[in-house]
Amino acid sequence: MNKVRVWDLPTRVFHWGLVLCLVGLVVTGKIGGETMAWHFRLGYTVLSLLLFRLVWGFMGGHWSRFNVFVVGPGAIWRYLQVRDASPSAGHNPLGALSVLALLGFAVLQVATGLISDDEIATSGPLAKMVSGAWVGKATYYHNAIGQYVLYALVLLHLVAMVFYRFKRKVNLVPAMWHGDRTLADAHTSARDDGKSRLVALVVFSVCAGLVTGLVQWAG
Numbered sequence: 001m002n003k004v005r006v007w008d009l010p011t012r013v014f015h016w017g018l019v020l021c022l023v024g025l026v027v028t029g030k031i032g033g034e035t036m037a038w039h040f041r042l043g044y045t046v047l048s049l050l051l052f053r054l055v056w057g058f059m060g061g062h063w064s065r066f067n068v069f070v071v072g073p074g075a076i077w078r079y080l081q082v083r084d085a086s087p088s089a090g091h092n093p094l095g096a097l098s099v100l101a102l103l104g105f106a107v108l109q110v111a112t113g114l115i116s117d118d119e120i121a122t123s124g125p126l127a128k129m130v131s132g133a134w135v136g137k138a139t140y141y142h143n144a145i146g147q148y149v150l151y152a153l154v155l156l157h158l159v160a161m162v163f164y165r166f167k168r169k170v171n172l173v174p175a176m177w178h179g180d181r182t183l184a185d186a187h188t189s190a191r192d193d194g195k196s197r198l199v200a201l202v203v204f205s206v207c208a209g210l211v212t213g214l215v216q217w218a219g
Contacts, residue, residue, distance in 0.1 A: 006089050007179045008061035008192035010200030014053050015176055018106070021046045022150070029147070036122045040113075044211050047110045051207035053103065056200065061190025063090030070096055089187040098160065102153045109146040112138040125218035 007015075021042045028039035057066040069091040076093040091099055115130050116139040117123035127135050164170045175181045179192060 001182050002186050004187045005189040006063045006181050008190045011064045048208040048211045052204045062188045063190050105149050112142040116142045125215050
């Protein structure tokens, strides 16, 4: 058996940070009122995290890189045909699709939130910079479509984990806590040392700075 570092610390922090922020966004969005100030702060944090993940998809540990887990239709079809394939250290082709969909729709949700306006008390910082027609479309999508798409994708994510836990006898959750998986075959371990973690901190700080600058500029 081989112990493989699959998820580097920056990827794990991103994952659980996104989870906490999404929960907070749902709660504050449903309560409304004064909690909307926190709804926006959490939204800015999610945008910073998503920008970081985009960059980290090219700079991060081996299994966090897009060129490792993003595959074409042919590879997905072959994966579906070979049911007894050896387990992947990172995301399998279907898992990769799920991750990309979740990231993509999270970006869309944040983007529409930036230009939404409830016409009562709150509006996104960029709402005044686009036409009323676009504000209306963004607000409708953000409130009536986008959040439910994300609910469905998160549910699909959870169902997949339960399926792997009880059907395939593979528990995927621990690796997202400590980063390692024990596998029968040898796999490349992701780099996860002090230098790479410092680089990740710098990258996230730049992303957060860009988001802060955008919000202040719009204000």
